[in-house]
Amino acid sequence: MLKLPQRLLLGPGPSPVPQRVLDALATPTIGHLDPAFLALMDTIRSQLRQVFQTNNEMTLAVSGTGSAGMETVFVNLIEPGDKVLVCVNGVFGQRMADVAARCGAQVHTFEAHWGTVFEQESIIDAAERIRPRAVAIVHAETSTGAHQPVDKLGAALHELGALFLLDCVTSLAGAPVQIDQWQVDAAYSGTQKCLSCPPGLSPVTLSPRAVQRLEQRSQKVQSWYLDLSMVRQYWGAERFYHHTAPINMLYGLHEALSMALEEGLEQRFARHRAAHRHLRAALAEIGITYVSQEGFHLPMLNAVKIPDGIDDLAVRKRLLDEFDIEIGGGLGAFKSKAWRIGLMGHGATIQNADTVVKALTKIVK
Amino acid sequence: MLKLPQRLLLGPGPSPVPQRVLDALATPTIGHLDPAFLALMDTIRSQLRQVFQTNNEMTLAVSGTGSAGMETVFVNLIEPGDKVLVCVNGVFGQRMADVAARCGAQVHTFEAHWGTVFEQESIIDAAERIRPRAVAIVHAETSTGAHQPVDKLGAALHELGALFLLDCVTSLAGAPVQIDQWQVDAAYSGTQKCLSCPPGLSPVTLSPRAVQRLEQRSQKVQSWYLDLSMVRQYWGAERFYHHTAPINMLYGLHEALSMALEEGLEQRFARHRAAHRHLRAALAEIGITYVSQEGFHLPMLNAVKIPDGIDDLAVRKRLLDEFDIEIGGGLGAFKSKAWRIGLMGHGATIQNADTVVKALTKIVK
Numbered sequence: 001m002l003k004l005p006q007r008l009l010l011g012p013g014p015s016p017v018p019q020r021v022l023d024a025l026a027t028p029t030i031g032h033l034d035p036a037f038l039a040l041m042d043t044i045r046s047q048l049r050q051v052f053q054t055n056n057e058m059t060l061a062v063s064g065t066g067s068a069g070m071e072t073v074f075v076n077l078i079e080p081g082d083k084v085l086v087c088v089n090g091v092f093g094q095r096m097a098d099v100a101a102r103c104g105a106q107v108h109t110f111e112a113h114w115g116t117v118f119e120q121e122s123i124i125d126a127a128e129r130i131r132p133r134a135v136a137i138v139h140a141e142t143s144t145g146a147h148q149p150v151d152k153l154g155a156a157l158h159e160l161g162a163l164f165l166l167d168c169v170t171s172l173a174g175a176p177v178q179i180d181q182w183q184v185d186a187a188y189s190g191t192q193k194c195l196s197c198p199p200g201l202s203p204v205t206l207s208p209r210a211v212q213r214l215e216q217r218s219q220k221v222q223s224w225y226l227d228l229s230m231v232r233q234y235w236g237a238e239r240f241y242h243h244t245a246p247i248n249m250l251y252g253l254h255e256a257l258s259m260a261l262e263e264g265l266e267q268r269f270a271r272h273r274a275a276h277r278h279l280r281a282a283l284a285e286i287g288i289t290y291v292s293q294e295g296f297h298l299p300m301l302n303a304v305k306i307p308d309g310i311d312d313l314a315v316r317k318r319l320l321d322e323f324d325i326e327i328g329g330g331l332g333a334f335k336s337k338a339w340r341i342g343l344m345g346h347g348a349t350i351q352n353a354d355t356v357v358k359a360l361t362k363i364v365k
Numbered sequence: 366m367l368k369l370p371q372r373l374l375l376g377p378g379p380s381p382v383p384q385r386v387l388d389a390l391a392t393p394t395i396g397h398l399d400p401a402f403l404a405l406m407d408t409i410r411s412q413l414r415q416v417f418q419t420n421n422e423m424t425l426a427v428s429g430t431g432s433a434g435m436e437t438v439f440v441n442l443i444e445p446g447d448k449v450l451v452c453v454n455g456v457f458g459q460r461m462a463d464v465a466a467r468c469g470a471q472v473h474t475f476e477a478h479w480g481t482v483f484e485q486e487s488i489i490d491a492a493e494r495i496r497p498r499a500v501a502i503v504h505a506e507t508s509t510g511a512h513q514p515v516d517k518l519g520a521a522l523h524e525l526g527a528l529f530l531l532d533c534v535t536s537l538a539g540a541p542v543q544i545d546q547w548q549v550d551a552a553y554s555g556t557q558k559c560l561s562c563p564p565g566l567s568p569v570t571l572s573p574r575a576v577q578r579l580e581q582r583s584q585k586v587q588s589w590y591l592d593l594s595m596v597r598q599y600w601g602a603e604r605f606y607h608h609t610a611p612i613n614m615l616y617g618l619h620e621a622l623s624m625a626l627e628e629g630l631e632q633r634f635a636r637h638r639a640a641h642r643h644l645r646a647a648l649a650e651i652g653i654t655y656v657s658q659e660g661f662h663l664p665m666l667n668a669v670k671i672p673d674g675i676d677d678l679a680v681r682k683r684l685l686d687e688f689d690i691e692i693g694g695g696l697g698a699f700k701s702k703a704w705r706i707g708l709m710g711h712g713a714t715i716q717n718a719d720t721v722v723k724a725l726t727k728i729v730k
C-alpha cells in the first residue's frame with residue numbers, strides 16, 4: 001500500500017480534502033455511458049450552475065486540471081488573428097496571454113504591478129482603444145493574492161462587442177462568483193482550491209453569447225480533446241461518446257459540490273473571510289504583512305512578504321518536515337519574496353490559521 | 366453519499382477497478398510539489414518504463430484521458446505543414462487523422478476495411494511514396510477488435526526519416542507492447558483499459574529521436590497544457606511547476622502499475638489470452654462470431670457480430686438492468702452491427718467470460 005505523509009495543506013492548492021470526498025473517489029467505477037453515470041453528470045451540471053451562480057446551459061467539468069479549463073476557453077472562443085486583451089498582474093495573467101497566443105490570437109497585454117488590481121474603468125478604456133474580440137482577466141490571482149473587482153466589466157465590454165473571459169480558479173466556492181450578474185461570457189475554475197476536491201477537473205461555463213461565438217467559428221477548434229462543440233454533445237442530451245470521462249474524479253467533484261451547497265455559498269464565503277481576518281491579525285502580530293494591495297486581499301490565498309533575512313526554502317522545509325504543514329512559495333516576480341498561505345475550502349478555519357502562525361512563529365523567531 | 370449500481374464492466378473500458386486501486390485513490394491528498402509526491406512520480410515513471418518496455422527518459426503520465434495522450438503526441442511532434450501518414454481502419458485511426466489535421470498537418474490517410482489489419486509492408490510502401498514526417502497507427506483498434514502487427518515498422522520508417530507513432534490505449538498491460546524493440550518514437554495509452562485504473566491519465570513515452578524533434582521545433586506547441594517541453598520540466602529533475610498534477614489519480618495509477626508488475630507482464634498477457642480463448646469458444650457455441658479479421662483478434666477486446674434479428678440496444682439494456690453487466694455497442698461503421706466485449710485488466714478472467722456468455726444466452730435465445 002501507498003505510504004505517504006499526512007499534510008495540512010495550507011498552500012495555494014491542493015487544499016485539504018474532506019474524508020467524504022476521498023470516500024466518494026473510491027466508489028466502484030461504472031461506465032461513462034451508464035445511465036446512472038449520465039444522471040450523475042446532470043446533477044453535477046446543476047450543482048456547478050449553482051456554484052457559478054448562472055443559468056448557462058453550457059456548464060460542465062472539463063477533463064483536466066484548471067489550466068486545461070483556461071485552454072478550453074481560449075481554444076474554443078478565439079480564432080487565429082482575433083485581437084485579445086489580456087490583463088496581466090501575475091503568473092496566471094501571463095499564462096492566459098501565452099495560451100491565447102498559441103491559439104493564433106493577436107494578444108495585447110494590459111499590465112499592472114504584481115499584487116495590485118486593475119481599475120475596471122482603465123480596462124474598459126483599453127478595450128475601447130484596442131477593440132478586441134475578447135478581454136480576459138484573473139479574478140483571484142493565485143500568484144499575488146490580489147482580488148480583482150470585475151462587476152462592472154461585462155456590460156461595458158459587451159457594448160464594445162468583446163467577450164468577457166474570467167479566471168475563477170481560486171475564487172470559485174470561496175468568494176462570490178456571479179457569472180450571470182457580472183455578465184461573464186466564459187469562466188473556468190479548478191477543483192483543488194475552494195471546492196476541496198483533488199485536482200483533475202476544471203469546471204467551465206459559457207454564456208449563450210459565447211456559445212454563439214463557438215457555433216460561428218470559421219475553423220475547427222485546434223484542440224480535439226477540449227473542443228466544446230463535441231464535448232457538449234456528451235454532457236448534453238445527445239450523449240455522444242467523445243472521450244472517456246474521468247469517472248471517479250467526477251464522483252469526488254459531486255461530493256465536494258454537495259458539501260459546498262449543503263453549507264450554503266454565503267456561509268462558506270463568510271467562513272473564508274473569517275479565517276482570513278483571523279490569519280491577517282495573527283500575522284500582523286508577528287510583523288508579517290501582505291504583498292497584495294491593501295483592501296484587495298483574497299480571503300482564501302494570503303500572499304505575504306517573507307521577512308528580511310529569512311531563508312524561504314529553509315522555513316518551508318521545516319514547516320513540512322517538523323509540522324507537516326505545506327504553504328506555497330512565491331512565483332515569478334515574487335519568487336523567494338513571498339509566501340502564499342491558503343485557507344481554502346475545507347481548510348478555511350480559524351484553527352488552521354492559528355496552527356500555521358504558531359508554527360511560523362516557532363521557526364522564524 | 367453517492368448511491369450507484371455496482372456493475373461488471375465488460376465493455377471497451379473502463380474495466381473493473383480492483384479494491385486496492387480504489388483504496389489508493391482515497392489516500393489523503395498531498396501537494397504536487399511535496400517531496401514525497403515527487404518521489405512517487407519517479408516511481409511511476411519507472412513503472413511506466415517497465416510496462417512500455419522502454420528505457421525512454423521521457424516517459425510520464427499526461428493529465429488527461431487517453432485522447433489527451435493522443436493529442437499530446439501530435440501537438441508536440443507535428444508542426445503546421447508536416448506530412449503525416451495516418452493508417453485508418455477504425456474510429457481511433459480516424460481520430461488521429463482529425464487530431465493531426467488540427468495541428469496543421471498535411472494528413473494522408475491510408476485506409477483498410479474496418480476489422481482488418483494492415484500488411485506492414487503496405488504501410489512502408491505508402492510511406493515511401495508519401496515521405497511523411499510521421500506515420501501513425503493504432504495497435505489495438507478498440508472500435509473493431511483488430512490487433513495490428515507493428516514489429517517491422519520502426520526500422521523501415523526510420524530509414525525513410527519518419528517518426529513512428531503508436532496508439533496503445535487498449536493494448537498496454539494486456540498484450541505485448543515493446544516500445545524499444547519495435548523502435549516506436551511516441552506511444553500513448555489510457556489507464557482505464559488493461560491497467561484497470563479509472564480513466565483520467567494517459568501514459569506517454571517518447572524516444573530520444575522524438576525528443577530531438579520536439580527540441581528542434583520552429584514554433585511553440587499549440588497546446589500549453591500538453592506542451593511536453595514544459596511538462597517534462599515538472600516530471601524531470603527540474604521540478605518546475607507547470608500545472609497541478611491530478612494527485613489522487615496518480616495514487617491510483619501507481620497502485621494499478623504495482624499490481625501489473627507484481628503479476629508479471631508475461632503472466633498478465635497469458636491471462637488475457639486465456640480469457641479471450643475461453644470467451645471465443647463459448648461465443649462460438651451460441652453462434653456468435655467476430656467482426657475482426659481471423660488471426661488478428663485482440664485478446665482484451667472482442668468485437669463480435671450482433672446476430673441477425675437481435676435488437677442491439679434492447680439486449681444491452683437487459684444486460685445492464687437484469688445482470689448489471691456492461692458491454693459496449695459498435696462505433697462508426699459498426700454501430701448497431703457489433704458488440705464489444707472487453708476482458709481487460711482485472712476483468713480478464715474465465716469466470717467473467719462465462720458470466721457474460723451465460724447472460725447473453727439467456728437474453729438472445
